[in-house]
Amino acid sequence: MDHVGALALVGSGEYLPEMVELERDLLRSGIERGMSNRYVQIPLAAGRESVDRLRYWQELGAAQAERLDSEQVFLPIYTRDDAMREDLAALIDGAALIYISGGDPSYLATSLINTPVWQAIERAWRAGTSLAGCSAGAMAFSGDIPNFRKQSEVGTPGLNLLPTVRTIPHYNKFFGWIPDSAAKLMVRAPEGVAVIGVDELTAAVTGLDSRSSYDPLIFAVHGVGGVHVLRGPTTHKYVHGELVDLH
Numbered sequence: 001m002d003h004v005g006a007l008a009l010v011g012s013g014e015y016l017p018e019m020v021e022l023e024r025d026l027l028r029s030g031i032e033r034g035m036s037n038r039y040v041q042i043p044l045a046a047g048r049e050s051v052d053r054l055r056y057w058q059e060l061g062a063a064q065a066e067r068l069d070s071e072q073v074f075l076p077i078y079t080r081d082d083a084m085r086e087d088l089a090a091l092i093d094g095a096a097l098i099y100i101s102g103g104d105p106s107y108l109a110t111s112l113i114n115t116p117v118w119q120a121i122e123r124a125w126r127a128g129t130s131l132a133g134c135s136a137g138a139m140a141f142s143g144d145i146p147n148f149r150k151q152s153e154v155g156t157p158g159l160n161l162l163p164t165v166r167t168i169p170h171y172n173k174f175f176g177w178i179p180d181s182a183a184k185l186m187v188r189a190p191e192g193v194a195v196i197g198v199d200e201l202t203a204a205v206t207g208l209d210s211r212s213s214y215d216p217l218i219f220a221v222h223g224v225g226g227v228h229v230l231r232g233p234t235t236h237k238y239v240h241g242e243l244v245d246l247h
Helices: 017-032 051-067 105-112 116-127 136-140 171-177 180-187
Strands: 007-010 036-042 071-074 095-100 130-134 144-147 152-157 165-168 194-198 202-206 218-223 226-231 234-239 243-245
Touching: 007 017, 007 136, 007 194, 017 036, 017 051, 017 095, 017 130, 017 202, 017 218, 036 051, 051 071, 095 116, 095 136, 105 116, 105 136, 105 144, 105 152, 116 130, 130 136, 136 165, 171 194, 171 226, 194 202, 202 226, 218 226
Parallel strands: 007 130, 036 071, 036 095, 095 130, 165 194
Antiparallel strands: 007 202, 144 152, 194 226, 202 218, 218 243, 226 234
């Protein structure tokens, strides 16, 4: 873990101008760890969306890469078969920032687990590349992803980078979108798992700088909203510049 890169859990806003400072910091962090100024963008979570929608993500990512004066590497990974491609996995190594954007978290994790692309992502991150997941991407980094249909506390397997943290993205709007039963399921995580809610245009980041050297239970807040720690019936909100300690 000596050289592990920064890790960002983003509530929403990938590639938007409002999040350019965060993405610049993540790129800088990767470059300072010896990585090249390349910005890998992986749209797999949206892989079952329309062609027009996937083109939208590519164009949005291109605009952000231009703002950041970084080389966009948009990988056309939309299915598990795509994630099995060694040629696409090879394009990940050495990039300063890898960003997994939003969509369906269960589809994302199921499509990535035990593939060359995921192995390349994890290898690059452990070598110093910054890794960000927005919305579905942030949820998929957990040990499990809530399964609303089964109404069970233990969900479908996640990517397990953060086995003791469950992330609720879009937190400031989330509970207006889903039924109360599903909301309660999200908060009622397995024993030993901390639940955090990350507002839109906000991120919880670890390993970015000296204030938050990598620790899977300590995050700095970046953005206009808050990060909410949910412990039973109580909630505590942390805002930009504050540290969230889940120990």
